[in-house]
Amino acid sequence: ADIPVITIDGPTASGKGTLADEVGKALGYGVLDSGALYRVAGLAARRAGVDLDDGDAVAALVPGLDLRFQDGHIFLGSEDVSARLRAEATGLLASQVAVHPQVRSALHQLQLSFRRLPGLVADGRDMGTALFPDAPLKIFLTASAATRAERRYKQLISKGIPANIEGLREDLEARDERDKNRATSPLAPAQDALLLDNSALGIEESVTQVLDWWQQRR
Ligand code: C5P
Numbered sequence: 001a002d003i004p005v006i007t008i009d010g011p012t013a014s015g016k017g018t019l020a021d022e023v024g025k026a027l028g029y030g031v032l033d034s035g036a037l038y039r040v041a042g043l044a045a046r047r048a049g050v051d052l053d054d055g056d057a058v059a060a061l062v063p064g065l066d067l068r069f070q071d072g073h074i075f076l077g078s079e080d081v082s083a084r085l086r087a088e089a090t091g092l093l094a095s096q097v098a099v100h101p102q103v104r105s106a107l108h109q110l111q112l113s114f115r116r117l118p119g120l121v122a123d124g125r126d127m128g129t130a131l132f133p134d135a136p137l138k139i140f141l142t143a144s145a146a147t148r149a150e151r152r153y154k155q156l157i158s159k160g161i162p163a164n165i166e167g168l169r170e171d172l173e174a175r176d177e178r179d180k181n182r183a184t185s186p187l188a189p190a191q192d193a194l195l196l197d198n199s200a201l202g203i204e205e206s207v208t209q210v211l212d213w214w215q216q217r218r
Helices: 016-027 034-047 055-064 082-086 088-097 101-112 127-131 145-158 165-181 203-217
Strands: 005-009 030-033 067-070 073-076 120-124 137-142 194-197
Touching: 005 016, 005 127, 005 203, 016 030, 016 120, 016 203, 030 034, 034 055, 034 073, 034 082, 034 088, 034 101, 034 120, 055 101, 073 082, 082 088, 088 165, 101 127, 120 127, 127 137, 137 203, 145 165, 194 203
Parallel strands: 005 120, 005 137, 030 120, 137 194
Antiparallel strands: 067 073
16 A cells, blocks of 8 residues: 555546546556456457346456556457447447446456556546545546537547547436446545546646646645
8 A cells, every 4th residue: 555546537538548648657657547447348248248237247257358458558368459449339338337346346456456666547437436545646537528528529530530529428428427326336536536627728737737736645
């Protein structure tokens, strides 16, 4: 528990991943993208033809996953699944399997194993509440739904992927509803979390804010 952790939780497309990467880089810390693990579980379940509503069956797949993390890419067996994991459709699969407590606890140990020296920046929905409750700095990152949909839209278009901004907003609001209303580890700020609304902030301003807080906290 002497290994420092900064947790960044918040809704879909609030910019957690980018912020976590930049803060990790600035401090020389490792980064845990916990959503990617739920995405892998959702993808593996769909490929195995497992019923996504069957928590036991989905959780049973987790120990057998041959996962490798390499240079920011994620491999499932010999396949680089990074691009597939980021697809909107995989995000929806992830939020479906993430409601099951069995699936969450199957991924628990794996997430804790990312806590290594010199430190960790962990992003997700329950990093400050469930995984790293002793983290000295917890951030709850938000942005308006319109801002989040627009960012996601630009991201997709810049990659040459066709997108519809209204559809994106509906998808992310549906995912947020499911994440907020599930019984186990619902999306909610930790009691001691600092709120950061980045609707009107650039990434550099957000990074500076987090680094300032980190200076004060540790
Ligand atoms: O953050 P990301 O969009 O990659 O997460 C995909 C989904 O995985 C979320 O919508 C949520 O349902 C689930 N998730 C979770 N707990 C986390 C991270 C992600 O339940 N710590």
